[in-house]
Amino acid sequence: MQPPRDRSGTDFAAATAAAVREVFADSATVVEMRAAPCPEAPLSPGILQPAVDAVDAGERVVVVVSDHTRKTGAAAILPMLLDGWRQRGVRPEDIAVLIACGSHRAPTPDEVGHILGPPAMALVGNRIVIHDAFRSDCVPLGRTSRGTPVAVNRLLVETPAVVTIGGVVFHYFAGFTGGRKSIVPGAAAAATIAANHSLTIAADAGTFHPAVQLGRLAGNPVAEDLEEAAAFVPVRGSVQTVLDGTGRLAGVFTGSLAETHRQACNLARRLFACTLAAKADVVVASAGAARNWVQSHKALVNASRAVREDGVIVLDAPCPEALGSQSLEQWLRRRTPSAIIAGIAESADINAQTALSTLLRGRQTVLVTQMTADAAALTGMRPAATLPEALRQAADRLPPQRRPHPSVLLMPEAWLTVPA
Structure with missing residues (x-):
């Protein structure tokens, strides 16, 4: 089951819920996080x-x-x-x-x-x-x-x-x-x-x-x-x-x-700041319509605020434009956070902080993406072809005591919503 390519709102949430049921049956406790509802704001010449x-x-x-x-x-x-x-x-x-x-x-x-x-x-x-x-x-x-x-x-x-x-x-x-x-x-x-x-x-x-x-x-x-x-x-x-x-x-x-x-x-x-009662074992997050990793990375940052230290993030980020920056790729090729820190001390660069954040947060993340295997490997995340496959990987990586009844948080607007 491949998630819908628009990766947005209701469609992503429905696909994710179905994948969670496929992998965890009824053993998981599932919660969804969304931005607060609001009426559409009026726009008129007077306002401007x-x-x-x-x-x-x-x-x-x-x-x-x-x-x-x-x-x-x-x-x-x-x-x-x-x-x-x-x-x-x-x-x-x-x-x-x-x-x-x-x-x-x-x-x-x-x-x-x-x-x-x-x-x-x-x-x-x-x-x-x-x-x-x-x-x-x-x-x-x-x-x-x-x-x-x-x-x-x-x-x-x-x-x-x-x-x-x-x-x-x-x-x-x-x-x-x-x-x-x-x-x-x-x-x-x-x-x-x-x-x-x-x-x-x-x-x-x-x-x-x-x-x-x-x-x-x-x-x-x-x-x-x-x-x-x-x-x-x-x-x-x-x-x-x-x-x-x-x-x-x-x-x-x-x-x-x-x-x-x-x-x-x-x-x-x-x-967009959403109250989080407790951090989840598994956070399933969507990067929405972001075209590349530079933009998709923001969803990873938000999702990382909601996952337990021993938990797993499943991030759906198609990235049709791959990493989105040659500079970012060069920094990611340094492979370790310490090497990036050392490089920043030598010279400032636009994408160094994104590379550092990616490697720090990628350790506990499974990535569903359209990027090539080589590009995805640079992020330090484990790749998965489909959402159910990613969830199975997540289940396998949980501590044994968390596997029977994991808590799962769905973030269909992870590029927007911030767990607080």
């Missing part, structure tokens, strides 16, 4: 008015939107912003869109169309810039107090009005996505991103910095450095959204970058 009012007649404006790896609702928001600016006297030819890819691959033309939507595509035309951390013309602006050299896409520096659209969920080392991440890492140079990401590691302790945690902003060196770095770019206005597991808008916040991000983080915490 503060971002419209942030741009004056005759000004040039650049709208920074997230790439294909982030859901923000930009396709619904952009037409309203563009129409509002038109009414204020902003000329269409003075409006550009910057797709903030950070170090991710560039979106395909179809993906750009999906990000922006047909109405905005028609209005913006060819005034779309796709940021490339390695190749775009970036302007040095200074250093943060932690020494991160800040350089961002020239378009942000030379355009008078900068407006951002971001989506907020938990992030395993930045605390939350969205907000300042539209600027850094989204529109930053590779060296800026690498220096900031290196703050995840406490080199003297040989592991992650204790304050680098899901949902933590205050005291988190990565989060605080991101905020300081992004402040080098004056952002006129911001729209921050929270989307549920189906892609519906759960919240829309418009105003200053800092305030809208704070409001969105509060909502994301209420929706």
